[in-house]
Amino acid sequence: MEWRELDLGNCSVAATLNLVGERWTLLILREVFAGLHRFDAIAEHLGISRRALSERLRQMVDVGLLERRSYQEAGQRSRHEYHLTAGAQDLQWVLAALLQYGDTHLGDPAAPPVVLRHSGCGGQVHLELHCSCGHEVAGSDVEPAFGPGAVRMST
Amino acid sequence: MEWRELDLGNCSVAATLNLVGERWTLLILREVFAGLHRFDAIAEHLGISRRALSERLRQMVDVGLLERRSYQEAGQRSRHEYHLTAGAQDLQWVLAALLQYGDTHLGDPAAPPVVLRHSGCGGQVHLELHCSCGHEVAGSDVEPAFGPGAVRMST
Numbered sequence: 001m002e003w004r005e006l007d008l009g010n011c012s013v014a015a016t017l018n019l020v021g022e023r024w025t026l027l028i029l030r031e032v033f034a035g036l037h038r039f040d041a042i043a044e045h046l047g048i049s050r051r052a053l054s055e056r057l058r059q060m061v062d063v064g065l066l067e068r069r070s071y072q073e074a075g076q077r078s079r080h081e082y083h084l085t086a087g088a089q090d091l092q093w094v095l096a097a098l099l100q101y102g103d104t105h106l107g108d109p110a111a112p113p114v115v116l117r118h119s120g121c122g123g124q125v126h127l128e129l130h131c132s133c134g135h136e137v138a139g140s141d142v143e144p145a146f147g148p149g150a151v152r153m154s155t
Numbered sequence: 156m157e158w159r160e161l162d163l164g165n166c167s168v169a170a171t172l173n174l175v176g177e178r179w180t181l182l183i184l185r186e187v188f189a190g191l192h193r194f195d196a197i198a199e200h201l202g203i204s205r206r207a208l209s210e211r212l213r214q215m216v217d218v219g220l221l222e223r224r225s226y227q228e229a230g231q232r233s234r235h236e237y238h239l240t241a242g243a244q245d246l247q248w249v250l251a252a253l254l255q256y257g258d259t260h261l262g263d264p265a266a267p268p269v270v271l272r273h274s275g276c277g278g279q280v281h282l283e284l285h286c287s288c289g290h291e292v293a294g295s296d297v298e299p300a301f302g303p304g305a306v307r308m309s310t
Contacts, residue, residue, distance in 0.1 A: 003186075003189045003190055003191060003200070004191060004196050004199070004200045006200075006268065006269075007268075008200070008201075010262060010268050011185075011257075011268060011269070012253070012254045012255075012256075012257025012258045012261060012262050012267060012268070012269070013181065013182070013185055013250060013253045013254050013257060014182065014257075015257040015261040015262060016253040016254070016256045016257040016261065017178055017181060017182070017253060019261065021176075021178050021181075023172055023176050026168065026172060026176075027168070027169065027172070030166075030168055031158075033297075033298075033299060034158045034299045035158055036158060036159060041159050044159070045158070045159045045161075045163070046163075086295075087260050089293075089294040089295040090255075090256055090259060090260065090294045091256060091294070092284070092294035092295075092297050093252035093255055093256055093282055093284070093294060094249070094252040094253060094256060095168060096252070096284060096297070097248035097249040097251070097252040097282075098167070098168045098171040098172060098249060099167045099168050099171070100167075100245075100248055101167075101171045101245055101246060101248055101249060102166075102167025102168060102169075102170040102171040103167045104245060105242050105245065106167065106170040106171065106174065107165060107167050107170060107304070108304060110303070111302065111303045111304035112167060112302040112303070112304050113161065113162075113165050113166060113167070113301070113302055113304040113305045113306065114161075114166070114167070114299050114300070114301065114302055114305065115299070115300050115301075115302040116284075116297050116298070116299055116300075117286075117297070117298055117299070117300045118286035118288070118290055118292045118296055118297065119296045119297070119298045120290065120292075120296055121286060121288045121290060122288075123286030123287040123288035123289075123290065124286060124287045125284050125285065125286045125287075125292050125297050126284070126285060126286075126287075127248055127252075127282055127283070127284060127285075128282070128283050128284075128285050129247065129248070129251060129271075129280050129281070129282060129283075130280065130281060130282075130283050131272075131273035131276060131278030131279060131280045131281075132278040132279045132280075132281075133273070133276045133277075133278035134278075135273055135275065135276060135278065137273045137275075137280050138244075139244040139245045139246070139247035139248060140241075140244040140247075141273055141274045141275055142188075142247050142251070142271050142272070142273065142274070142280050143188075143271070143272050143274045144188060144189045144269050144270070144271055144272070145269070145270050145271070145272045146268070146269065146270075147266065147267040147268055147269055147270040148265070148266045148267070149262070149263060149266035149267050149268040150268045150269065151268065
């Protein structure tokens with residue numbers, strides 16, 4: 001089978017893009033990862049309209065990226081905070097990849113505005129590609145191959 | 156400074172999304188990574204309209220993700236192939252992150268349609284988060300911190 005014959009219906013890249021491919025979704029996830037959990041704080045920092053944010057947060061709860069937690073400040077009505085679900089934690093891979101590419105190729109590599117830290121030891125975190133033989137692998141040395149779920153496109 | 160005070164104008168995540176955040180862009184990059192370089196092959200495999208593909212390829216050449224190379228088949232006019240630029244190779248980080256998230260959380264982890272291989276040894280490639288102290292780090296143990304390029308939002 002050649003690549004052009006592969007059925008793309010179960011492509012995991014496309015599936016993840018279906019989940020987080022809308023630009024605001026990843027920027028909202030960035031805010032929640034960074035510790036903003038409340039509607040007003042996210043809306044103000046992102047400069048997104050309250051209506052668009054409300055709609056987007058609702059969708060992100062529906063698909064299981066965020067969960068609502070109630071809080072209530074003295075004299076105010078009960079409101080929601082937004083927190084990452086356990087499944088969404090692994091989207092750090094995607095955010096870290098976007099960050100690392102931007103730092104390396106689009107920004108000033110010597111002066112990134114944001115770095116990632118290991119909460120355990122404080123060390124700076126970066127992404128690496130590793131292979132099952134134990135090599136660290138450069139992006140240019142990666143090639144796709146068919147896995148056990150590969151299906152030929154019906155013609 | 157708190158996160159909500161950080162000026163997002165030089166955010167590397169947003170910069171990379173500006174470059175590749177349009178859904179077709181990442182899917183076209185996936186095709187070129189996988190070895191499809193010719194217009195007709197990409198159009199047919201992706202199921203994208205010829206007009207949309209043409210426009211998108213032109214933009215990807217303009218921003219330096221793809222480069223055109225001429226080829227000519229006997230009896231035909233000269234045409235272009237599309238190849239990744241050196242800078243675009245590191246977008247493997249982004250594609251690998253999307254793939255790995257989808258395989259883990261959205262697909263059948265035991266039967267991915269596509270795997271990544273190290274062209275040197277054939278070993279299967281995956282992403283890891285590492286810290287500068289040498290630990291492999293889980294997504295849930297990553298936290299953002301301000302880097303030297305952090306700027307406070309002007310009020």
